[in-house]
Amino acid sequence: MKNLLSAIFFYFLTITGFAQQYVPFYGTIVEQVSASNVLNNLTEFENLGVKRRGTVALQNTLDWLKAEYLSYGYTAAQMQEYSFTNGTATCKNLVVTKMGTLYPNTYVIICGHYDTITGKGTNDNGSGVVTIFEVARLLQNIPTEYSIKFINFSGEEDGLIGSQHFVSTVVNATNPKMNIKLVFNIDEVGGRANMTNDTITCERDTGSPTSNNAASNTITNELINCVLLYSPLNTNLSYAYASDYMPFEDNNEVITGFFETNETPHRHTATDLLVNMDPDYVYNIAKAATGAMLHFAGAATTLSTENSLANQVSFYPSPAKNYINVSLGSLNETKYTFSLIDLNGKSVFKQVVENPQFIESFPLEGLAKGMYLGVLQTARDQITRKIIIE
Numbered sequence: 001m002k003n004l005l006s007a008i009f010f011y012f013l014t015i016t017g018f019a020q021q022y023v024p025f026y027g028t029i030v031e032q033v034s035a036s037n038v039l040n041n042l043t044e045f046e047n048l049g050v051k052r053r054g055t056v057a058l059q060n061t062l063d064w065l066k067a068e069y070l071s072y073g074y075t076a077a078q079m080q081e082y083s084f085t086n087g088t089a090t091c092k093n094l095v096v097t098k099m100g101t102l103y104p105n106t107y108v109i110i111c112g113h114y115d116t117i118t119g120k121g122t123n124d125n126g127s128g129v130v131t132i133f134e135v136a137r138l139l140q141n142i143p144t145e146y147s148i149k150f151i152n153f154s155g156e157e158d159g160l161i162g163s164q165h166f167v168s169t170v171v172n173a174t175n176p177k178m179n180i181k182l183v184f185n186i187d188e189v190g191g192r193a194n195m196t197n198d199t200i201t202c203e204r205d206t207g208s209p210t211s212n213n214a215a216s217n218t219i220t221n222e223l224i225n226c227v228l229l230y231s232p233l234n235t236n237l238s239y240a241y242a243s244d245y246m247p248f249e250d251n252n253e254v255i256t257g258f259f260e261t262n263e264t265p266h267r268h269t270a271t272d273l274l275v276n277m278d279p280d281y282v283y284n285i286a287k288a289a290t291g292a293m294l295h296f297a298g299a300a301t302t303l304s305t306e307n308s309l310a311n312q313v314s315f316y317p318s319p320a321k322n323y324i325n326v327s328l329g330s331l332n333e334t335k336y337t338f339s340l341i342d343l344n345g346k347s348v349f350k351q352v353v354e355n356p357q358f359i360e361s362f363p364l365e366g367l368a369k370g371m372y373l374g375v376l377q378t379a380r381d382q383i384t385r386k387i388i389i390e
Helices: 002-016 024-030 035-047 056-071 122-139 161-171 210-230 246-250 279-296
Strands: 079-086 089-098 103-113 146-153 179-186 199-204 234-239 255-260 314-316 323-327 335-341 347-354 359-363 370-377 382-389
Touching: 024 122, 024 210, 024 279, 035 056, 035 122, 035 279, 056 079, 056 089, 056 122, 056 146, 079 161, 089 161, 103 122, 103 161, 103 279, 103 314, 122 146, 122 179, 122 255, 122 279, 146 161, 161 246, 179 279, 199 210, 210 234, 210 255, 210 279, 246 255, 255 279, 314 382, 323 370, 347 359
Parallel strands: 103 146, 103 179, 179 255, 199 234
Antiparallel strands: 079 089, 089 146, 199 255, 314 323, 323 359, 335 347, 335 370, 370 382
C-alpha cells in the first residue's frame, strides 16, 4: 500500500512541478547507514548512565561524543565546546563544523541534546545522538555546498538552556550574525518495542514569529520527500514544540525536525532503556536523516576522483575585500603555505602557517582588484581555488 501511495504522491508532485528527484549517489550513501553502529552506539549511550547536569556521566558522555567524531575523521580543530551555567553546574554544547565549498558562511545545522533526566535516556535522546553520528560519519568526506554544524546540546531537559545559550552567545554574537539556512532537530526517535514503528513525524513551525513559517513548511515538505525517497518510512506532518529548535524558531530561523510517531511512555523515567525501544526504527530514521542532509547541504552527486578531503578546503569570502579566510575542512595538517598568484603567474602574497587553526585569516591590503589563484600547499597536497578581490 505504501508503494502505491508513494507513487501517487510523487506523480502529483511531478505534474505540479514540485518533485524532488531520487539521486542515485545519495542512495548509495544512505545504504551505508549501519544497523550495527546504531545498536552499538545506543548500547554505549545507555551504559554511560544518567546524564544529568553536574554529573560525571554527563562529562563522560561529552568525551565519548568527541571521540566518536574523531573516529569518523573530523579533527580537533573542527570541534568547539561552548560552556554555560546550568543552575550551579557548568555544562557544555559540542559543535562540529564541516565547511561548505560554495557557501561556507551559510550553515545547515543538525542538532539534538545529549543530557537526560531521571533515567539513562536511551530514547530521549540517545536515539537522536546516534542518528546524528551516522549522518556525520557518512558526510565526513563528501563535499557539500553549504557548511554543516553538527551540534550536541546539553541543558535541554532543564528548559532548552543549552540551545538558548548557543543562539544568544554564538548565533547572534557573530559579526555579522551567523547565516543559517535551516535547523534540523532530532529528538526522541527510538519508537516503542513490540509495536509497528513505520512512521516518522516531521515537524514544522506554526508559531510566532510567523514570518519564518512558510519557509519552515517548505523545508519540512522537502524533509518528507527525503524520507519517502531514502527510507522505507511513512511520514506524519505535525508542529514543532518543546525541543532545541525552539530558541532558533524564536530567533526567526527556519526549523524542521524529527520526532517518533509512536510516543514512548518511558520518557523521563528510569525505564527509558534500549529494551523498550525499536533499534530498527532508529536505523531507518538514520537513513532518512542522511538522505535529508545530503539534500539540504547540497552534497556532491558523484564521487570525485580528486582527494575528497582536499575538496573540503575552502577559501572565502569570494569576492573578498579586506581579508581571505582559509578553512582546512577535514585536512589534519601541522603546517602549510598559502599563496596568491595573479593572472601573470606572479606570486603576490605568500605566508607559511605552522600549527594552523581550523580557520586562518590573511590580509589583502595593497592587492589590486581582480582575479587571483589561491594556492594551499601542504607536504602531500596542493589545493587551488579561484579568488576574486573587489
